[in-house]
Each structure stands twice: as C-alpha cells, then as structure tokens.
Amino acid sequence: MSIKSLVNEHILNLIPYSSARDDFSGEADIYLDANESWYEGQIKANRYPDPRASLLRRKIEEVLSLPYKNTLIGNGSDEIIDLMIRIFCKPGEDRIMIMRPTYGAYRVFADINNVETISLLENSDLTLDEESIIEAIERYRPKIVFICSPNNPTGKSVPLSLIRRIAESNKGITAVDEAYSDFAPAFESAVTLLEENERVVVIRTLSKAWALAGARVGILVASEEIIALFDKAKAPYNVSILAQRAAFEALSDRENIERAKEETLKEKRLLEKELGELEYVKEVIAGDANFVLLRVDDAKRLYNYLSSKGIIVRSRDSEPHLKGCLRITVGSKIENRALMGALSEYKA
Numbered sequence: 483m484s485i486k487s488l489v490n491e492h493i494l495n496l497i498p499y500s501s502a503r504d505d506f507s508g509e510a511d512i513y514l515d516a517n518e519s520w521y522e523g524q525i526k527a528n529r530y531p532d533p534r535a536s537l538l539r540r541k542i543e544e545v546l547s548l549p550y551k552n553t554l555i556g557n558g559s560d561e562i563i564d565l566m567i568r569i570f571c572k573p574g575e576d577r578i579m580i581m582r583p584t585y586g587a588y589r590v591f592a593d594i595n596n597v598e599t600i601s602l603l604e605n606s607d608l609t610l611d612e613e614s615i616i617e618a619i620e621r622y623r624p625k626i627v628f629i630c631s632p633n634n635p636t637g638k639s640v641p642l643s644l645i646r647r648i649a650e651s652n653k654g655i656t657a658v659d660e661a662y663s664d665f666a667p668a669f670e671s672a673v674t675l676l677e678e679n680e681r682v683v684v685i686r687t688l689s690k691a692w693a694l695a696g697a698r699v700g701i702l703v704a705s706e707e708i709i710a711l712f713d714k715a716k717a718p719y720n721v722s723i724l725a726q727r728a729a730f731e732a733l734s735d736r737e738n739i740e741r742a743k744e745e746t747l748k749e750k751r752l753l754e755k756e757l758g759e760l761e762y763v764k765e766v767i768a769g770d771a772n773f774v775l776l777r778v779d780d781a782k783r784l785y786n787y788l789s790s791k792g793i794i795v796r797s798r799d800s801e802p803h804l805k806g807c808l809r810i811t812v813g814s815k816i817e818n819r820a821l822m823g824a825l826s827e828y829k830a
C-alpha cells in the first residue's frame with residue numbers, strides 16, 4: 483500500500499500557500515517582501531518565522547539524532563495529530579483506532595474532523611493485546627492507528643516488537659506518540675521502524691521533559707514523502723519565532739534539562755514508595771513517565787480533599803480499567819513534600 487493511496491485526494495492535489503519566505507529562500511540584506519514592520523520592537527519578533535523551522539530542525543538533528551529531512555515542527559503535538567487526521571482521513575467515511583485508556587486528544591481531533599474512532603480495550607494489566615488489535619485492524623481497516631508509548635495515563639511503554647507487528651498488519655498509518663519517552667529507562671523508540679516501514683510515523687514533543695509546554699513545540703518524525711504532505715497542509719507560519727527560539731535554547735541547555743529529569747525520576751521513585759505505604763492506597767501503578775497513577779476506593783473524595791488543600795491532580799476514574807485512579811504529575815521536591823503532607827493527613 484503506497485502512501486499516496488492513503489492520502490485524501492484533495493490534499494494530494496492541493497496547491498499550497500506560497501509564503502514570502504518560500505518565494506525567496508536565499509540570503510539578502512533588505513527584505514521588503516512580507517509587509518513586516520522594520521521596527522524590531524522589544525522582543526525582535528517583527529519578522530515572520532521560518533516556515534520550515536530550519537535552524538531548530540538542525541539543532542534537533544544534533545541533539546536528538548532525528549534526521550533533518552525526516553522532521554516537521556508542529557504547534558505542539560496537538561497540531562500534528564490534527565493534521566494527520568485531516569491529511570489521511572475522509573470525514574464521515576474513514577476511521578482511526580485507539581486502545582483505551584489513552585490520551586484523549588486522538589478521539590477529540592477525530593471528532594472535530596468528523597472521523598470515527600474505533601476504541602479497543604487494553605488488557606486489565608494495561609498492556610496491549612496483539613491478537614485483538616490485529617483482528618480489529620482487519621475488520622475496521624483504520625486509516626490511522628494511534629499507539630501512545632509510554633502511554634498517558636497508564637505510563638506503560640509498548641514493546642517495540644509489538645509495535646512492529648501492529649504496524650506490519652496495519653495497511654494504514656501507525657502513529658506512535660512518544661511524548662514521555664525521555665523519562666523511560668532504556669527506551670526503544672519506534673523511530674527505528676521508519677526505515678523498514680514507511681507507514682510508521684513518530685510524534686515527539688518538547689512539552690514534557692524539555693520543559694516547554696508553554697511554547698507549543700511538537701515534532702513529527704516520518705518519511706520524506708509524509709513530511710512533504712504535512713508541509714503542504716500545515717499553516718505556513720504554524721510555529722512562532724518565539725517558540726522556535728525557545729526550543730533552540732532548550733535543546734542547547736541539555737545538561738540542565740537532564741538534571742531536572744533525573745531529579746523528577748528520583749522524586750517519582752520516592753513518591754511511589756511513600757504512596758504505597760499509605761493504608762488507603764490500593765495500588766500504585768508503575769509506569770515510565772513523569773507521573774504516578776494511584777488507585778483508591780473513592781477517587782472523587784480524595785480529589786476534592788486535595789483540591790481543598792490547594793493541590794490539583796487529575797482524576798482518571800471514569801477511564802476503563804482505571805476506576806478509583808488519580809494521575810499525579812511529579813512536581814518539584816517542595817511540591818511533592820506538600821502533596822505527601824496532605825495525603826498523610828487524609829482520613830479515608
């Protein structure tokens with residue numbers, strides 16, 4: 483199955499917007515081609531951003547070892563997920579597939595685009611069931627299968643061998659969301675599958691370990707052919723000059739980022755241990771991300787108690803297999819001590 487045959491025809495035939503920066507891509511002294519202000523202002527954002535984010539992508543190649551020609555920058559991963567659905571799925575006709583519980587955005591972006599979501603259930607131990615996934619792929623022929631690894635909100639990483647088998651049987655796109663991969667020990671990225679299977683794409687983000695949630699920088703890793711499709715379909719100036727600069731700086735600050743990540747992981751281990759010692763905690767679900775998932779009898783009551791103490795966590799109580807579960811992001815040392823202080827005083 484060629485990529486072309488998976489793409490919406492109107493996207494294949496699309497004549498993309500040609501920006502001033504597309505019409506002239508060399509180096510010049512004087513730019514009078516985009517109706518920008520000559521006045522630099524306080525933050526030097528008077529010029530339109532580079533539509534291809536070239537400097538940032540070079541930096542990404544250097545720091546994250548993701549080849550320049552295989553990356554595209556999105557306004558967060560959210561934009562990449564939305565674009566993917568718009569490029570590959572016909573509204574009212576095509577389907578995406580997810581395995582629940584998982585990140586809610588896949589279904590929401592499918593809904594926005596009037597694309598049906600086939601939701602499969604994970605095993606009760608929150609692993610993926612190969613047989614039932616492959617069977618459902620054959621039955622429903624989804625255009626995109628989303629696999630989140632490590633998964634939000636379970637923290638479970640999906641073995642690369644399983645992703646490979648799913649991607650082989652899936653004739654559509656297999657999109658692997660690796661938002662939390664930086665936190666996973668000895669993580670095996672699905673980026674290595676790109677060479678053997680052109681229908682595999684990987685989504686990364688600088689929102690978590692790279693401390694840039696506020697800047698909105700997501701990274702698509704895919705074949706050159708797929709990158710070209712996204713490049714055509716995205717808004718020309720989708721990532722602001724401020725976000726591109728911030729991302730470049732964050733990637734140049736690797737040592738500090740690494741240190742913060744190590745501290746997060748150390749704090750996570752401590753939290754897991756302490757939470758496990760609380761009498762009313764029924765289960766601490768082990769995961770590979772920067773959050774912990776715990777199960778209690780009455781998640782709503784504990785949630786309300788914590789919020790009355792000024793501490794906000796995320797209830798995942800209504801997700802399948804997650805009755806009684808709260809997802810708690812690992813915070814700073816001080817924040818985590820405050821959390822444990824409040825939890826130790828809770829009367830279940």
Ligand SMILES: *Cc1c(COP(=O)(O)O)cnc(C)c1O
Nearest residue numbers: 558559560585634661687689700
């Ligand atoms: C947080 C998160 C993201 C990041 O989204 P951005 O739009 O890049 O901030 C992506 N996928 C999952 C599963 C997440 O939990």
